Amino acid sequence: xxxxxxxxxxxxxxxxxxxxxxxxxxxxxxxxxxxxxxxxxxxxxxxxxxxxxxxxxxxxxxxxxxxxxxxxxxxxxxxxxxxxxxxxxxxxxxxxxxxxxxxxxxxxxxxxxxxxxxxxxxxxxxxxxxxxxxxxxxxxxxxxxxxxxxxxxxxxxxxxxxxxxxxxxxxxxxxxxxxxxxxxxxxxxxxxxxxxxxxxxxxxxxxxxxxxx
Amino acid sequence: xxxxxxxxxxxxxxxxxxxxxxxxxxxxxxxxxxxxxxxxxxxxxxxxxxxxxxxxxxxxxxxxxxxxxxxxxxxxxxxxxxxxxxxxxxxxxxxxxxxxx
Numbered sequence: 001x002x003x004x005x006x007x008x009x010x011x012x013x014x015x016x017x018x019x020x021x022x023x024x025x026x027x028x029x030x031x032x033x034x035x036x037x038x039x040x041x042x043x044x045x046x047x048x049x050x051x052x053x054x055x056x057x058x059x060x061x062x063x064x065x066x067x068x069x070x071x072x073x074x075x076x077x078x079x080x081x082x083x084x085x086x087x088x089x090x091x092x093x094x095x096x097x098x099x100x101x102x103x104x105x106x107x108x109x110x111x112x113x114x115x116x117x118x119x120x121x122x123x124x125x126x127x128x129x130x131x132x133x134x135x136x137x138x139x140x141x142x143x144x145x146x147x148x149x150x151x152x153x154x155x156x157x158x159x160x161x162x163x164x165x166x167x168x169x170x171x172x173x174x175x176x177x178x179x180x181x182x183x184x185x186x187x188x189x190x191x192x193x194x195x196x197x198x199x200x201x202x203x204x205x206x207x208x209x210x211x212x213x
Numbered sequence: 214x215x216x217x218x219x220x221x222x223x224x225x226x227x228x229x230x231x232x233x234x235x236x237x238x239x240x241x242x243x244x245x246x247x248x249x250x251x252x253x254x255x256x257x258x259x260x261x262x263x264x265x266x267x268x269x270x271x272x273x274x275x276x277x278x279x280x281x282x283x284x285x286x287x288x289x290x291x292x293x294x295x296x297x298x299x300x301x302x303x304x305x306x307x308x309x310x311x312x313x314x
Contacts, residue, residue: 009296022215027224030217034228043266044227050215052223061227063262065234066255072238079239091235148306151281154270155302158282161263162289162298166256173257177264185272194265201261206254 004126007097011130014041016138017152018131021045025135032131036095036124040064042156046194053191060195071099078106079113086113093120172208177201277309 011032018028018041035041040061047057072091079087090113098119105115141147161174181197189196217224271279284305289298 006296013296013299023220024214024216027215027217027220031224031227034224035231037231040227040231043262044223046266046269048215048220048223050219052220054223054226057223058226058230060262061230062234063258065231067259068231068234069238069241070252070255072235073241074238076239087239088236091239092232094235145310146307148277148281148303148308148310150274151278151302151306152299154267154274154278154282155285155299156295157263157266157270158285158302159289159295159298161260161267162286163293163295164259164263170257170260173260174264177261178268181265181268182272185269190269194262194269197265197268198258198261201264202254202258205257205260209250209253209257 004122007123007126008130008133010038011127012134012137013152013156014038015131015134015136016149017042017045017156019135019138020150020152021048023048023135025132025139028135029128029132032128033124035061036093036127037061037065037068038127039160042153043194045153047191056191056195060198063195063198067096068094071096074103075099075116078111082113090117093117093124095120095123098123169209170205173201173205175201176204276313277306280309281306 014032015025015028018031019025023031023045031041031044035044043060043064044057047053047060071094075091075094079090082090094116098116101119102110102113102116138149141149164170177197177200180200181193184190184193184196267282271282281302285298285302288301289295292298
């Protein structure tokens with residue numbers, strides 16, 4: 001499945017970035033197993049300290065993964081017919097790709113939530129193996145800067161931002177976030193700059209929506 | 214080296230928060246309709262988070278990191294391939310550092 005190749009390579013990229021942030025192979029792999037949400041894991045590396053900036057880190061995790069709320073809400077008409085324990089279990093491996101796949105299957109008449117869970121489990125296992133592989137392999141590279149491996153993190157964020165870019169509706173949020181982040185860094189609130197910048201950007205986006213209709 | 218002894222509360226916290234976002238969607242649908250406005254605001258939040266991470270990463274990094282971010286954005290824009298974009302970011306940073314050590 002081409003999707004699993006993608007998950008493996010992105011997992012390996014996370015493994016390399018995590019090692020660069022000083023995480024052991026085991027901690028990096030455990031994070032992938034326990035969290036299984038790429039964007040928030042990459043973001044966490046920026047706030048791990050030492051010491052870890054717990055409150056901004058957890059609020060940032062919430063902000064980045066808030067989109068999973070929407071994915072879950074879209075699945076609700078389907079999953080709410082299951083017993084509670086099956087609902088709770090089937091969303092543990094919910095992520096963007098298997099959600100999209102399951103929604104397509106549902107539209108085609110599929111009613112078994114196993115399509116969500118099966119693909120999710122395959123991606124989860126691949127994500128962990130990818131992370132461990134990347135983290136382990138990068139131990140062989142002493143100078144990450146020389147190979148540009150420390151640019152993987154910002155490269156991932158820049159690519160994700162560009163990939164989700166919907167044109168000028170997104171501009172106020174991006175400009176607002178950039179300005180607030182820089183101001184916060186100048187004020188010395190480095191750990192909080194990302195979260196407050198993000199909220200400032202979201203506010204600018206909402207304000208612009210309200211004034212352009 | 215950062216170990217589990219130091220980082221387990223962070224890992225546990227992230228896992229709990231993320232699981233709540235996964236399972237929470239099933240409940241918010243019962244509490245309130247997901248309005249187009251809520252969807253838009255969550256999308257603005259996603260744009261805000263990613264922009265803040267890019268800006269803060271570039272500010273903390275050297276010129277090679279800035280060039281890498283631009284390369285990733287351009288490659289993503291042209292090809293739509295996230296792995297290609299990330300690879301080009303690393304290559305760009307390596308090349309910039311090799312040319313201007």
